[in-house]
Amino acid sequence: MASSLLNSSVTRVSQWLASPLRPRQYLELLNPLWAEQSCGRIEKIQRETDNAVTLVIRPNHRWQGAVSGQYVRLGVDVDGVRHWRCYSVNSAQRPGDETFSVTVGRVNGGRVSTYIQDTLRVGDVIALDKAMGDFVLPTDATAKLLFISAGTGITPMMGMLRSLRDSGIAADVTHLHFAPTEKDCIYFNELNDFARRPGFNLHQSLTREGGQHFDAALLDNVCPDWAERKAYVCGPEGLMNAVRTHWQNNELSSQLCEEVFQPVRAEVPAGAGGTVLFWNAGSSTEGAGDKPLLEVAENAGLLPKHGCRMGICQECVVTLREGQVRDLATGEVFGESGETIRICVCAAAGNVTIDL
Template structure:
C-alpha cells in the first residue's frame, strides 16, 4: 500500500465523521451547517447580497459575498446568478464589475433593469440585503492579458461598461495606470453607468482619457470619429462591449484596417434575425423536468432560463459552442439564418435556436 500512513488522529477524525453522518442520516452534517450559514455549502455555490447600490434610475450594483467554494475571478469575466422568484429559480449571466484585487472577499455585479425583464427588474428593484442567490464560478475570456499592454482602448455603450469597469478598477493602482482611452456611449450624462467614478478616475490619472458620447443630444458614436478621439487607435489593444450593431461595426472597422487581432469583443446577446423565427411550440427540458411554451423568436437558452433551468452558456452569441443541449425530439430553427435543423441526439446551440414545433432537450 502506497501513500502516507494514517495517524491515530486521522482515525479519530474518521470515526467522528462516520458518527456524525450516522446521527444526521438521511442528511449529512453539512446540511445542518448550511442551515446555519448557507455560504458554508461545498456542494452548491451560493452568495449573500450584502448591499444594493443604485447607479442610475434603472441600474444597480449588488455587492455579494460568495460562499467558500468561490474562486477568484479575472477582471472582465462573468458569472451566472440564480434568483428565486415565485418558487422558481431563474438563472441569468452578468459581468463582474468589481476588481479581483478587492480585499473584503466580496464581488459586485451591475444589473440594468429592462422592460419585461423578470430577473433584472427583481434584482434592481426588489432585492434586499440578506438575500441568498445561487452562483457559478467565473468564466469568460474577455480579460486583460499578462502583462497588460502599455496602451489600451475601451469602446463601450450602455451596460457594456460593466466588464470594462472591473478592468479599470483593477488597473487603477497609484502610479501604475497604463495609457488608457475610454469611449463610452449613453443616452444622457445621468444615464452613464458608473459616471461619477469614471470621471473621478479620469481626474486622478493623467493617462486616462474619458470621452462620453451622450447620444440623445450628440447622436451615436460613429467609428469615423476614431482618428480624432484616439489618433493612435491602430496601435492600441482594444476591448469593445455593447449592442450588437456597435460590435458589428467595430469588427468590420478593425478587420478592414488589417488589425482584427487587436480587437476583443464581449457580446451580451446574439445577433438574431427575427424574420427567421420558427413556429414555436412546447419545450420539455428532460433532465430538470421543467417545461415551457415558447414562441418562435425566443432562443431556447432564454426559454430554459425563464423556466428555471441552469442552462450551459458562454458567449450567448453562437460563437463559443458552449450554449448547447442534446435534442431528443422535434426541430429547431437557427435565428441567424432561418435554417430549420435538428435530429434526435444532435447537439444544438440553444442561444441561437428557437423551437419550430414541440421540442425535447436533454437539459
C-alpha cells in the same frame, strides 16, 4: 498528517450520518451560506442611475475568485423559479477582499433585471456559478489599451479600471463610452475622476444629446493610434457589429476582445422546428416542430433513457444547453440554458442543443 487523517474520517462519518443527503444540507439550516452549492449574500445594493444598481455580493466557501472583467452567472429565484443571468464583475481584485460586485441594468420586460432592481434586498441569498471568460486585462502591464463600451457594457471595463487604479499601475488607456444621456451614464463621477489621472483618456459620447455614434472617423479622431492598442468592446449588438467589422477590415481581429452582454435570440416562427445538436454524442439532425425530441434522437440512432413516453415519469429528463423547445401538450415555447426538459413531450422550437 494526523490532523488531515482525522479530518477525512470526520468527513467520511458525517457523510454516512447524512446519507442520502449530504452534511451541508443540514448545515445550511443554520446559515444558508454553508450550503453545498455555490451561493452568495447580498451585502449592499447601491443605486447608480434610475435604471441600474450595483450589488455587492459576499460569496460562500465554494467561490473560487474572479478576475475583474470576467462574467459570473447569478441564479435568482423569481416567483419561485430560478433564472440564471450573466453579469460582469466590476470590482477591483484586492487581496483579502471577500466580496465582489456587479452592476445590473434594467432590461425592458426583463424578469430578472426587474426583480433585482425592485425586489431584491440586502441579506437575500442568491445562487452563483464560478466566474468565467477572458475579457480581462492583458498579462503585459505595459500594453496600451482601448476600451469601447455602451450603456451597461461599461461594467467589465470598470472592473479593469479599478484594478489598474488599486494596483497603482499607470496604464495608457483610451476609453470611448456611449450613453443616451448623462443621466443614463453609470459611474459618471468615478469615470470623471479617472479622467483626471495621467494616461487615462476618456471620451464620452451622449448620443441623445448630440453625441456621435461609433464610426471609423470618430475612432481616428479620438484615438489615432487605435491600431496599436489592445482593444476591448462591450455593448449592444449594433456597436459590437460595427467595431468587429472595422477591426476585421483592418485585419486586426486578434487584437480585439469582445464581450456580448445580451443573448441574441432568434424569433422562432410558430410551429417551426430546427437543428437538434446532441451535445454528448456530438451529432446533429433536423427536428420537426411537432416531433418529440426523444423520437428525433431515436431516429438519429441514439438510445436515450426513457419510460412512459407521455410526460409523466421523469425518466427522460435531460438538460437543455441552448435554444428553446415546445411543450407538445400546451404548445408553449420555453427554455433557458441549463433548464431540464422532458424529451418525450418536447419538440425543437428553432435550433436546440441538448445533453444527449
